[in-house]
Amino acid sequence: MNEVLQLPRIAIGALGGTVSMKVKTPGEGVTPSLSSDALLASLPQLADLALITAQTLHLLPSASLTFVQLIDVLLWAKSQAEQGMQGVVLTQGTDTLEEVAYFLDLLWPYSTPLIITGAMRSPSQAGADGPANLLAAVQVAMAEESQGRGVLVVLNDQIHAAEHVRKVDSMAMAAFSSAYFGPDGLLVEGRVRYLNAPKPRVSLPVPERLDQRVALLEASLGADTSLLEDVAGLGYEGLVIAGFGAGHVSQEWARCVQQTSQRMPVIVASRTGAGATALHAYGFSGGEIDLQRKGALMAGFLCPRKCRVLLWVLIGCGREGELSRWLSQR
Numbered sequence: 001m002n003e004v005l006q007l008p009r010i011a012i013g014a015l016g017g018t019v020s021m022k023v024k025t026p027g028e029g030v031t032p033s034l035s036s037d038a039l040l041a042s043l044p045q046l047a048d049l050a051l052i053t054a055q056t057l058h059l060l061p062s063a064s065l066t067f068v069q070l071i072d073v074l075l076w077a078k079s080q081a082e083q084g085m086q087g088v089v090l091t092q093g094t095d096t097l098e099e100v101a102y103f104l105d106l107l108w109p110y111s112t113p114l115i116i117t118g119a120m121r122s123p124s125q126a127g128a129d130g131p132a133n134l135l136a137a138v139q140v141a142m143a144e145e146s147q148g149r150g151v152l153v154v155l156n157d158q159i160h161a162a163e164h165v166r167k168v169d170s171m172a173m174a175a176f177s178s179a180y181f182g183p184d185g186l187l188v189e190g191r192v193r194y195l196n197a198p199k200p201r202v203s204l205p206v207p208e209r210l211d212q213r214v215a216l217l218e219a220s221l222g223a224d225t226s227l228l229e230d231v232a233g234l235g236y237e238g239l240v241i242a243g244f245g246a247g248h249v250s251q252e253w254a255r256c257v258q259q260t261s262q263r264m265p266v267i268v269a270s271r272t273g274a275g276a277t278a279l280h281a282y283g284f285s286g287g288e289i290d291l292q293r294k295g296a297l298m299a300g301f302l303c304p305r306k307c308r309v310l311l312w313v314l315i316g317c318g319r320e321g322e323l324s325r326w327l328s329q330r
């Protein structure tokens, strides 16, 4: 049999980001420029590993991706899986990669691996990491052991679960970390080695509504309540607060939480960047016991940004009643 026919089939969708950025106008900095074909041209060895189908879905800095665009990306990825691709890889900017990964993970119903990667250095910089990350992402997508693990983030030879990974450094090559949980796996000399067994997964249907808005506000020392008071009036349907420490706010904010939680779901997460919110440790006004009595839900380990993604998806599916169950598992 022809060897080419035996190669695994992998689909790559390019969304933009540093991995695809080049200087178009000297002195003006890099912008998304490289199509999926140009990305593939930087990595000729992929052709020996897999039969690649590549498509440019967007050419955007990841800060400008929207939920609506991501639903289309999801539908594209689903169609690739349905056509029998062994794995699907997305390349995108690292700035919002953790949110995109979690968003897609909530909605990914297949055991086919969906891998997201990017780069911290653009192709024009010395030591650009894009080609190595793309190669690693394809290797992870091809691995039998990656089946049933949902959406995985592959950068710097580490494999992270979408739920836990965060960008924790603005510029470093080792910019992604999954505090406490650690990476789910590693690439060792190109071999995929998982450190944890896959966990049971539940996915949500594609949201029917796309116009819902969920606010995310961060608690900060001495902050007034004006923005908080306006959340319902401005038409938001959910609120996430990145609270102090284990999930706390000031007494003034706590009063607003009580009013707001009568009108919409309110989640309090931790702004610290690692660790879980408390449930029954602190008894002061604005502490987690008080906030729960005032109607807020505590986020557990889920970071504020992913709480916002979860709430947006649940509202879009008309399933916000399931919020506390989703959070209690986090």
Ligand code: ASP
Binding pocket: 016, 017, 018, 019, 060, 061, 062, 063, 092, 093, 094, 095, 096, 118, 119, 120
């Ligand atoms: N610095 C970003 C990146 O790593 C830019 C972006 O997120 O698009 O790709």
